[in-house]
Amino acid sequence: MNDTITITVAGATIDNTADYRLTVDDGTGFRVVTFDPIDNTANSLTFRVISVADGTDPIKGAVYNLEQTVNGTDWTNLSYKVTSITDKGVVTLTAKSELSTGKPFDSQGTKDKGIAITAATQFTGTVTGVDAVVDVEKLRKGFSGTAPSVKMTFAENELVGNVTETGYVATLAGDFTGIDAIYELGADKAIGGGDDTKLTIADGKATLDKTVTEIPAELNFGFVLPAADKAVALTAPQSISGTLVAKVSTNNLTVATKADASKWTLNGDSEFVEFVPFQDVYARAITVTNNGTVEGEILVELFADGKMVAAKKVGTVAKYGVTDISAAVDALAAENEVTGFAGIRVTTNAPATQIEVSAVYYHKDDKDRVKVN
Known part of the structure; x- marks a missing residue:
C-alpha cells in the first residue's frame, strides 16, 4: 500500500x-x-x-x-x-x-x-549542382569549359503521409546578370529539348511553381546565355543557392536548401598579401597594374584573426592602367575596426597574366619601407 x-x-x-x-x-x-x-x-x-x-x-x-x-x-x-x-x-x-x-x-x-x-520525415529533397568558371578572356560574357547546372530532387515517405502535398516551389537565387534565361530541362536534360519550362526571374531569383504529378521528382536546371551581340558581363565570384519547398494544406515546408548549389568562380588574377600592418604609425601603398586590354573590377577581401572579416569592390583598373586602392583598403579596415596586422586578397576580373599587385608599407616617422608583394 x-x-x-x-x-x-x-x-x-x-x-x-x-x-x-x-x-x-x-x-x-x-x-x-x-x-x-x-x-x-x-x-x-x-x-x-x-x-x-x-x-x-x-x-x-x-x-x-x-x-x-x-x-x-x-x-x-x-x-x-x-x-x-x-x-x-x-x-x-x-x-x-x-x-x-x-x-x-x-x-x-x-x-x-x-x-x-x-518520427520520420515525410518530404525530403536534395540540391546539387555543377560549378562553373566565368572566363575573363571572353570579357566575362561566357563560361570556360563546363557550363553551370543545378539538380533538385523531391521525394515523399509514403509510410508517413500525414499531410497532403499540392505541389512544390523550386527557387534559384543569385545574380543572374548576363543570363538570358533559366530553364527546367525536359526529359532529355538538354537545353532546347522541346518540353523545357522557362523560369520566371525577378529580383535575382528564378522560381518554378509546379504541381506534383509524380513522386519522386527530379528537376534539372540549365542557364542560357544571350546572343553574342547582346551579351553582358556575368557576375563572379558568387554562389547560386537552391531551395525546394513542398506546398501542403497546413503549411509550406522547406525540404531542401543549399547555399552553394552552383559556385561561379573567375579565372582572373587573385593575389594574397599575407602581412599588412594597420597601426596608426604605418602608412600603406597598394596598387593594381593592368598590362593588358581587359578592364577589370577589383575586389578586396580583408583577413584578421584567422578569418575573413570583410569583402568589397574597391574600384576598376583600366586597360594598360594603374589603380591605387590604398585609401579604399584603409577605409575597409577602419569600417571593420581592424587596427593590428591583417592579410588582404586582391582579386581582379582580368587575365592573371596581365595583372600585377604591389603592396608596400612604411613607418611614418622614420620612412622605412617594406615591400610585401
Missing part, C-alpha cells in the same frame, strides 16, 4: 488539466490493483497504490492501462503533443516505481522504458 509509480514523458508534453487513471488486470478483466492519481505535470504522472486484491500478484503477467479523460466519463488512451521531433526522433515513456518508504523496486532494466513513437 502507498507504493507509487511515476511515468515520465520525453520528447512530448501531456495535458496536465486532464484526469488520468492507471488500472491493472490479470488478463480476465479482474482489477487486481487500484491506483490513486496524486500528481501530474506536463511531463509526468504519479499514481499511489491504494488497494491490492487478496491473493494476487500485480506484477507478473498483469497488463497496466494508462488512460485519460477530459469530461470524467469517456476514457481514452494517453495522448500527447510532440514538442520537437526530427527524422528518427522518438517520444519515450519511462516508469519509475518506489515503495512507500521511498526506496525503489528492483530495477527492471529496459522494461522500465519504452518508445511511444518514432
